[in-house]
Amino acid sequence: MKTKITLASILVLMFAAAGLAQTDADREAIKRTALNYAEGWYEGDAAKMESALSPDLAKRIVRTNAQGQSGLGQMTAMSLVQGTRGGSGKDTPKAQQQKDVTILDMFGSAATVKLEMRDWIDYMHVGKMNGRWVIINVLWETKPAKAPGR
Numbered sequence: 001m002k003t004k005i006t007l008a009s010i011l012v013l014m015f016a017a018a019g020l021a022q023t024d025a026d027r028e029a030i031k032r033t034a035l036n037y038a039e040g041w042y043e044g045d046a047a048k049m050e051s052a053l054s055p056d057l058a059k060r061i062v063r064t065n066a067q068g069q070s071g072l073g074q075m076t077a078m079s080l081v082q083g084t085r086g087g088s089g090k091d092t093p094k095a096q097q098q099k100d101v102t103i104l105d106m107f108g109s110a111a112t113v114k115l116e117m118r119d120w121i122d123y124m125h126v127g128k129m130n131g132r133w134v135i136i137n138v139l140w141e142t143k144p145a146k147a148p149g150r
Contacts (some may be wrong), residue, residue: 022106024148026133030126032132034115037124038099041089041117049084052135053077054127059138092118119143 022030033052040049057077066071075083100116109128114121125137 011109020110026106026128027103029133030103030106030111030113032134034113034124034127035099037096037122037135038101038115038117042092042097042099044084044087044090046081050077050081053080054129054134054136057135057138059122059140061140061142062065120147 036048036052059075061073063073098118102114104112111126113124120142122138122140124135127136
């Protein structure tokens with residue numbers, strides 16, 4: 001009896017895990033989501049940026065002042081889309097438009113992604129919502145400034 005219960009438990013866990021496994025198509029969709037975010041920024045394409053974001057996006061950075069006190073700077077999906085529409089990313093020369101995507105982890109409808117761009121690094125939580133992968137959270141950090149022409 002114990003053996004049957006153990007075997008049944010193993011089978012249930014195997015089927016449950018199989019249902020949570022991502023496919024190559026999921027990996028590509030997650031990567032495309034991060035690239036739409038990066039390319040949207042560099043191209044000043046607000047629609048492309050918006051396609052990558054959950055409307056409930058929270059993008060945050062830890063900022064520390066001269067006195068050593070830290071606080072959070074925050075952006076919403078709307079402010080990020082509007083900033084993209086403003087075209088600041090279009091000032092980046094094509095040859096310097098870094099957009100390196102690394103999927104750090106995936107499970108079920110969640111993924112953690114690192115996106116390295118020219119001026120900053122984003123650590124993203126990406127979720128599959130209504131059949132579509134979107135960026136839900138971003139914690140980012142700026143890179144040290146380099147010499148002119150980077």
